[in-house]
Amino acid sequence: TPSQVAELKNHPIPDRLEFPPPGEKRQTRPAVAKVVFVFEKVGFARFLSVLDLTGAFTRTFRRFRLPLRYSGGFNPKPKFAILLHLPVGVEGFGEVVEVELVERGFDFKAFVENSRHFLPEGLRFLDYQVLKPGDSVLSKIPTATYTIKPLKEFSLDFLRGVVLKDCAGRSVSLPEHIKSWHFKDGVLEITLKVRNQSLLSIRDILMWMGLDLE
Numbered sequence: 001t002p003s004q005v006a007e008l009k010n011h012p013i014p015d016r017l018e019f020p021p022p023g024e025k026r027q028t029r030p031a032v033a034k035v036v037f038v039f040e041k042v043g044f045a046r047f048l049s050v051l052d053l054t055g056a057f058t059r060t061f062r063r064f065r066l067p068l069r070y071s072g073g074f075n076p077k078p079k080f081a082i083l084l085h086l087p088v089g090v091e092g093f094g095e096v097v098e099v100e101l102v103e104r105g106f107d108f109k110a111f112v113e114n115s116r117h118f119l120p121e122g123l124r125f126l127d128y129q130v131l132k133p134g135d136s137v138l139s140k141i142p143t144a145t146y147t148i149k150p151l152k153e154f155s156l157d158f159l160r161g162v163v164l165k166d167c168a169g170r171s172v173s174l175p176e177h178i179k180s181w182h183f184k185d186g187v188l189e190i191t192l193k194v195r196n197q198s199l200l201s202i203r204d205i206l207m208w209m210g211l212d213l214e
Contacts (some may be wrong), residue, residue: 002177014195016111017153018085028069028071029069029070029106030069030084031079031101031102031132031133031160032101032102032104033103033104033130033133034098034100034130034131034135035098035099035101035108035130035131036096036098036130036137037097037112037125037127037128038094038095038125039096039123039128040054040092040094041091041122041147042091042093043121043176044122044123046092046127047088047093047122048088048120050082053082053085054082057080057082057097057121059118060115060118061080061099062078063118066082066099067098067103067106068100068101068102069102077178079099079100080097080098080100082095083095083096084194084198087202094108094126094144096137096141097111097136098136100133111128112126112127115183138197142193142194143193144192144194145193146188146189148188148205149188150188150209151209152188153210154209154210155210156188158209159164159178161208164204166201166204167201167203167204172204176193177192177193178190178200179191179199181208188196190205190211204210
């Protein structure tokens with residue numbers, strides 16, 4: 001109203017705005033244990049990205065009150081990692097997420113069972129293992145196996161090669177990555193070595209077969 005506008009003139013905008021200094025950063029509690037969950041993502045869940053999985057796991061962990069360890073700063077995040085994750089569109093039957101904890105004694109067996117009714121369709125935890133804070137499950141996973149059932153013409157000639165170019169144009173020495181392979185009834189099972197906490201990409205293998213994820 002005109003009277004309110006007139007009143008505003010009695011309160012001019014200051015030349016400088018001052019704000020109180022930010023508070024101290026939130027202190028994080030140290031991890032006293034880790035838990036590793038084995039999970040599967042099948043059916044519709046195979047289209048979930050790592051970001052989608054991170055969101056789904058965060059909501060589930062909070063819903064069931066896991067004693068999560070959080071990062072510092074003003075926007076703390078729960079500290080967990082999805083290891084050796086698969087690309088969107090690929091089903092996983094033994095995937096791993098490693099979670100840092102600030103308390104011991106949580107009932108993980110009940111959590112694995114009860115969380116199945118909360119997670120998205122096709123995503124569920126299968127098993128768990130508790131570790132010491134400094135341990136990593138990657139040191140206990142020497143290999144991983146891809147099972148590929150092509151739906152169109154393909155080639156296995158790449159398995160006779162020694163050095164190939166990956167999707168990014170980098171040279172890959174196959175003997176350093178492939179432990180063994182088996183082809184029967186139209187299905188390729190290829191077992192890969194975990195090297196430097198990573199795996200040969202399924203995208204590269206499909207490209208060498210003349211296939212893709214589409």
